[in-house]
Amino acid sequence: MSKLRVAVIGAHGRIGSEAVRAVEAADDLDLVAALGRGDRLDALTEAGVQVAVDLTHPDAVMGNLEFAVGHGIHAVIGTTGWTPERLATLEGWLAASPGTGALVAPNFSIGAVLTMQFAQQAARWFESVEVIELHHDNKADAPSGTATRTAQLIAAAREQAGRPPQHDPTTHGLEGARGAAVDGVPVHSVRLRGLLAHQEVLFGGTGETLTIRHDSLHHSSFMPGILLAVRTVPTVPGLTFGLEHFLTGTDGLRGA
């Protein structure tokens, strides 16, 4: 069977360089392009790329995707900074390129995906909830894509359960002290040298709290999810948001 022809865009970055190694090590995948800043996107078509993995920057990702999707190249996107408007634009490009698939994944690690699902499950039962995300000190976006998605899922679950908006009695204090409200859920962003990617979801009820914590300790934590996404996205046309939609069995979640 012929190997899937894969490109990594952002190939010299923290996660991109790890993705290059993971794709190279996979028997069924062929890394045919590894693009960094300033490289021409034409290299994707010249190399006959079938799936492009974007791990760049919120300022770069839309241009990369317009080119890739416009040329019928499936896309796996880990780059953050997604807004409803950006997703709608990507959906428009996909609609004009029938058969092309794109997965936008706020987080490729299984633990982070489960954290979001557990948080969604817990949300209906607790009065208070706050999200704390902690990342390395070079991260461009805040809150993280994962924390934003987690808060959105929590807010939707609370609304579905008929929970009223959270009570916040704060009337005095410094701007920002209560974090950023994502759909009404406070999200606090810590940036600290030495960290990689971590998140705590804190729930509070009568006389009890529940904390769900996830830690990505190394960029290898994202690789089984990226490889699963690369292998799956050509079979799922249109836009998919969240790796959970590709997690149909544990057998797909392997390294090389």
Ligand SMILES: NC(=O)C1=CN([C@@H]2O[C@H](COP(=O)(O)OP(=O)(O)OC[C@H]3O[C@@H](n4cnc5c(N)ncnc54)[C@H](OP(=O)(O)O)[C@@H]3O)[C@@H](O)[C@H]2O)C=CC1
């Ligand atoms: N979904 C997930 O599971 C994960 C997502 N991420 C996300 O991935 C993105 C990258 O993170 P990280 O690796 O830490 O960041 P880095 O800054 O380490 O890497 C980004 C790389 O992309 C390069 N780049 C910038 N613009 C372009 C462009 N137009 N074309 C090609 N390359 C470009 C940068 O080059 P230069 O150095 O010259 O700027 C850099 O080498 C972030 O948005 C981050 O949030 C990260 C980890 C997991």
Ligand SMILES: O=C(O)C1=N[C@H](C(=O)O)C[C@H](O)C1
């Ligand atoms: O920038 C990072 O490092 C990460 N970005 C993603 C996010 O914003 O959620 C995923 C993970 O947290 C690592």
